[in-house]
Amino acid sequence: MIPRGFSFSAVNAGVKSPEHKKLDMGLVYCSQDATAAAVFTTNRVKAAPVIIGMELLPSQSIRALIANSGNANACTGDSGIEDARAIMRAVAGELKIYENQVVPMSTGVIGMHLPVARMLEKVPELTNGLGNDSMAFCRSLMTTDTFEKIVEKQVSEARILGIAKGSGMIAPDMATTLAIVLSDAKINTQLINKSLLNIVSTTFNAISVDGDTSTNDTLIVLSSGLVAVDWPEMESALREVVQDLALMVVKDGEGATKLIRIRVCGTKNDAEAKTIAMSVANSLLVKTAFNGGDPNWGRIMTAIGYSGIEIDPETVWMSIAGIETVRGGQISPHYDEQKLQQALTENEIQIEITVGQDTGSFVAWTTDLSKTYVEINADYRT
Amino acid sequence: MIPRGFSFSAVNAGVKSPEHKKLDMGLVYCSQDATAAAVFTTNRVKAAPVIIGMELLPSQSIRALIANSGNANACTGDSGIEDARAIMRAVAGELKIYENQVVPMSTGVIGMHLPVARMLEKVPELTNGLGNDSMAFCRSLMTTDTFEKIVEKQVSEARILGIAKGSGMIAPDMATTLAIVLSDAKINTQLINKSLLNIVSTTFNAISVDGDTSTNDTLIVLSSGLVAVDWPEMESALREVVQDLALMVVKDGEGATKLIRIRVCGTKNDAEAKTIAMSVANSLLVKTAFNGGDPNWGRIMTAIGYSGIEIDPETVWMSIAGIETVRGGQISPHYDEQKLQQALTENEIQIEITVGQDTGSFVAWTTDLSKTYVEINADYRT
Numbered sequence: 091m092i093p094r095g096f097s098f099s100a101v102n103a104g105v106k107s108p109e110h111k112k113l114d115m116g117l118v119y120c121s122q123d124a125t126a127a128a129v130f131t132t133n134r135v136k137a138a139p140v141i142i143g144m145e146l147l148p149s150q151s152i153r154a155l156i157a158n159s160g161n162a163n164a165c166t167g168d169s170g171i172e173d174a175r176a177i178m179r180a181v182a183g184e185l186k187i188y189e190n191q192v193v194p195m196s197t198g199v200i201g202m203h204l205p206v207a208r209m210l211e212k213v214p215e216l217t218n219g220l221g222n223d224s225m226a227f228c229r230s231l232m233t234t235d236t237f238e239k240i241v242e243k244q245v246s247e248a249r250i251l252g253i254a255k256g257s258g259m260i261a262p263d264m265a266t267t268l269a270i271v272l273s274d275a276k277i278n279t280q281l282i283n284k285s286l287l288n289i290v291s292t293t294f295n296a297i298s299v300d301g302d303t304s305t306n307d308t309l310i311v312l313s314s315g316l317v318a319v320d321w322p323e324m325e326s327a328l329r330e331v332v333q334d335l336a337l338m339v340v341k342d343g344e345g346a347t348k349l350i351r352i353r354v355c356g357t358k359n360d361a362e363a364k365t366i367a368m369s370v371a372n373s374l375l376v377k378t379a380f381n382g383g384d385p386n387w388g389r390i391m392t393a394i395g396y397s398g399i400e401i402d403p404e405t406v407w408m409s410i411a412g413i414e415t416v417r418g419g420q421i422s423p424h425y426d427e428q429k430l431q432q433a434l435t436e437n438e439i440q441i442e443i444t445v446g447q448d449t450g451s452f453v454a455w456t457t458d459l460s461k462t463y464v465e466i467n468a469d470y471r472t
Numbered sequence: 473m474i475p476r477g478f479s480f481s482a483v484n485a486g487v488k489s490p491e492h493k494k495l496d497m498g499l500v501y502c503s504q505d506a507t508a509a510a511v512f513t514t515n516r517v518k519a520a521p522v523i524i525g526m527e528l529l530p531s532q533s534i535r536a537l538i539a540n541s542g543n544a545n546a547c548t549g550d551s552g553i554e555d556a557r558a559i560m561r562a563v564a565g566e567l568k569i570y571e572n573q574v575v576p577m578s579t580g581v582i583g584m585h586l587p588v589a590r591m592l593e594k595v596p597e598l599t600n601g602l603g604n605d606s607m608a609f610c611r612s613l614m615t616t617d618t619f620e621k622i623v624e625k626q627v628s629e630a631r632i633l634g635i636a637k638g639s640g641m642i643a644p645d646m647a648t649t650l651a652i653v654l655s656d657a658k659i660n661t662q663l664i665n666k667s668l669l670n671i672v673s674t675t676f677n678a679i680s681v682d683g684d685t686s687t688n689d690t691l692i693v694l695s696s697g698l699v700a701v702d703w704p705e706m707e708s709a710l711r712e713v714v715q716d717l718a719l720m721v722v723k724d725g726e727g728a729t730k731l732i733r734i735r736v737c738g739t740k741n742d743a744e745a746k747t748i749a750m751s752v753a754n755s756l757l758v759k760t761a762f763n764g765g766d767p768n769w770g771r772i773m774t775a776i777g778y779s780g781i782e783i784d785p786e787t788v789w790m791s792i793a794g795i796e797t798v799r800g801g802q803i804s805p806h807y808d809e810q811k812l813q814q815a816l817t818e819n820e821i822q823i824e825i826t827v828g829q830d831t832g833s834f835v836a837w838t839t840d841l842s843k844t845y846v847e848i849n850a851d852y853r854t
Contacts, residue, residue: 134782164774199770200774201770201802374845378846378850379849381850388547388581391547394516395516395518396514401516401517421583467760467764468766
């Protein structure tokens with residue numbers, strides 16, 4: 091069920107190269123001025139569309155979103171900005187709206203200029219082809235993704251549609267590449283703006299595939315405002331949609347075979363719990379151990395120890411897949427290696443870690459690291 | 473040429489398991505009280521031998537060093553300390569020295585208790601077998617290392633012998649697992665103590681294989697004091713020995729096929745340059761790109777951008793293998809992709825990065841990340 095007011099289209103524009111025949115350029119159009127809020131990458135090196143997006147948003151009058159995969163338009167300087175602007179201008183011209191009502195988004199290889207001529211040529215096809223095919227739009231964002239990431243939700247009469255693109259360069263600090271949440275709910279710009287940072291901190295900023303934070307990460311929420319909603323209900327639905335998208339992104343982490351949930355508690359505050367959880371989530375040795383189904387919990391202890399947070403190892407308690415592994419910083423008397431090894435064959439694994447006796451807590455998600463990850467990334471470009 | 477006063481031995485004690493028939497327990501003996509200084513892991517979770525070593529060192533009366541591979545004696549609580557002490561005591565008894573003149577060192581799997589009975593049984597064989605075989609001692613430290621890491625150097629009449637063990641869990645903050653430097657030079661304890669931290673910061677703390685900081689990292693310098701030396705000359709020789717060991721460790725990084733030197737300059741201070749250099753050195757996407765010989769410099773820009781240091785992307789200049797790649801944050805007009813791709817087939821690659829216009833600089837070393845790394849670490853234990 092598509093949120094009222096929105097339509098979609100997608101084409102192949104040969105963004106990566108003229109021979110590349112997949113969908114790689116997509117358009118979202120809103121029939122009314124949409125309320126728009128966004129969270130962007132914290133990387134100091136920001137792609138041109140991110141620089142433009144940060145100028146445009148938040149806004150109460152966005153009408154379109156023009157996206158491409160295959161080229162990130164990052165490290166492309168002033169001409170990268172000019173390229174993105176040219177495409178925005180063309181879209182605005184066809185749709186009879188203003189250039190600054192069009193938000194650009196790009197994902198793909200860094201450091202190459204967009205093939206603007208090829209892309210401009212496709213703009214009329216995009217604007218003429220607008221319809222209900224949100225799936226095709228979703229596909230036009232995909233790079234190494236292995237499945238479409240789409241979430242739908244309803245809040246009373248209002249509809250929410252979330253679309254995301256993974257799947258490498260996933261790390262805390264706006265860990266997404268691209269995520270788009272559309273709704274037809276009437277939302278106050280200030281409320282959504284404030285809420286979005288909060289939502290991101292426990293969703294997209296709590297997942298890790300490889301610890302690299304991209305130059306293009308963007309989460310944008312667009313609302314056509316056609317349906318009145320109760321804000322607390324809407325906020326919690328938004329949180330669920332973004333959460334689901336984040337989990338889909340981590341599940342589709344390049345080469346991942348397992349989803350690992352890491353809950354840390356007992357710290358002085360949530361921030362400390364997050365630092366420890368992400369230290370474990372990003373550890374290569376932890377991730378490769380899970381890939382091999384090896385119950386090497388010592389590597390988790392090691393990652394807890396080097397997170398930078400002051401901990402007393404004697405207060406550490408850990409369970410993996412419900413099996414108590416560590417008690418007081420040492421191997422638990424209840425530890426059962428065979429049972430744990432069996433449990434590690436599952437696709438989803440929970441790690442519970444208690445550090446200290448305070449009330450801070452955080453939940454992070456990560457994946458194992460497989461040879462396929464290396465394969466994908468050793469020659470993604472070539 | 474072995475430094476005067478030192479002798480060595482090594483045995484198989486079945487540390488990992490009784491079936492494991494490699495050398496895994498080694499002894500270094502000094503005929504006189506040796507001056508000893510050390511740098512230990514910054515991990516909050518410290519192995520029992522590290523906890524004991526931190527109590528014993530610095531010292532002016534160390535006589536022996538008892539080491540094992542196959543078991544880290546980490547996360548083993550009070551009984552881990554007692555186990556290490558029992559072995560120290562046995563060595564001291566055989567050698568007629570004090571328990572606190574024996575420094576313990578362990579490397580291997582975390583969270584298992586040492587097989588103390590088997591190890592105690594081997595102590596007389598170790599003390600009776602003392603001789604010149606420093607190579608056998610070196611081998612007794614090895615886990616996944618593929619070659620022995622030994623460096624010899626002479627300063628006037630004095631001799632220096634460096635021995636190190638790699639090769640996973642290599643990361644800044646005392647990135648070594650175990651390194652031992654022996655000399656017969658007369659060294660002032662305070663001078664060596666102060667100097668060692670400085671030496672480590674640009675050597676073992678400047679290398680990265682997987683970004684994991686172990687629970688057991690120790691660099692120890694022992695001097696029998698039999699030969700007078702000029703300290704500045706000695707210090708610079710020590711720095712070279714430690715540097716060479718660090719490079720050997722990174723070259724033998726698990727599954728590594730390439731050594732990558734990253735020089736960052738132009739930052740406000742050396743610390744900022746180090747943060748940026750290590751951000752690049754630890755990036756999975758950078759490391760896998762080099763494995764595939766892919767000139768994907770955008771990933772290096774990305775890692776520079778998320779290091780946490782405030783930079784202006786427009787001041788970034790980069791060359792890879794001597795080929796100017798980035799100028800002013802964008803692709804250089806001199807960039808030649810084919811030439812770079814050719815250069816990336818070499819085993820050693822230099823990256824030069826200038827960020828800003830100040831005088832800070834730092835050199836880091838890393839490796840590529842290969843499928844073999846995942847293979848080794850997916851089932852190191854089992």
